[in-house]
Amino acid sequence: MARSISIAITPRTETILEAENVSVHYGAVPAIQNVTLDIPKNQVTSFIGPSGSGKSTLLRCFNRMNDFIPGVRLSGKLKFEGVDLYAGDVDPVQVRRRIGMIFQRANPLPKSVYENIAFGARVNGYPGDMDELVERTLRRADLWDEVKDKLWQSGLSLSGGQQQRLCLARVMAIEPKVLLMDEPCSALDPHSTLQIENLLTELKQQYTIVIITHNIQQAGRISDWTAFFNSEVTDRGRLNHLVEFAPTKILFSTPREQATQDYVSGRFG
């Protein structure tokens, strides 16, 4: 039976994103059921769970990326800094500026490294020194030293790991508060993966990070909080739901639910 479970965040941890009783359908197909959780500010939160359990669907709700999918239906409330993300007067473009997204496959613009950073900033009317912004953002993505002599080469000429950090820099140049990452390391080699992991630990001083990963060890290494999603066959069909959300150390060492224990110990998924 699908349930909604939320655990109060310790009083010292400020909430930045809230999902309250969120359900999403694609047409008649239920994708996620009754999710309630609070994402803590300036922390890394991992979403883990088997394929098809609704992690990406929920992640996309937070920056209204599901708006692009025909036939999608959403119920419940999603809030950013206490503001209803789906209120009539909220501009989804502004939502995506504040809540940026990095995808599984690096997708640099087919433009120079420089333009990958400057383009979005210019479109958003960035009033400052563009050269300074490009350098600062590439440094923040731990990429400057590798690309400072290649600023006018195509972003597509970089290695996979560099391209993913370029995408991260591109999103950060628009000054978001939240970085949503959908399996950002799944196409990367171990060295590039480690670079991104190290980067996330630094970036959380400035950003709130929500990351989907199929790599349980990675969730254990990088995240402060972990949400475990599962898919259960019920008499009403297959239902995806949030099983448990807790500080990562607790979820990994003393999970409340047997399904969580089985998943984090690699018994299924």
Ligand SMILES: Nc1ncnc2c1ncn2[C@@H]1O[C@H](COP(=O)(O)OP(=O)(O)OP(=O)(O)O)[C@@H](O)[C@H]1O
């Ligand atoms: N655009 C879509 N149209 C129809 N159904 C979809 C769409 N996207 C996802 N679904 C369905 O919604 C359910 C949840 O999918 P979702 O991609 O959110 O899960 P996930 O946990 O992120 O999976 P994975 O780990 O494989 O990426 C699945 O049954 C999936 O088939």
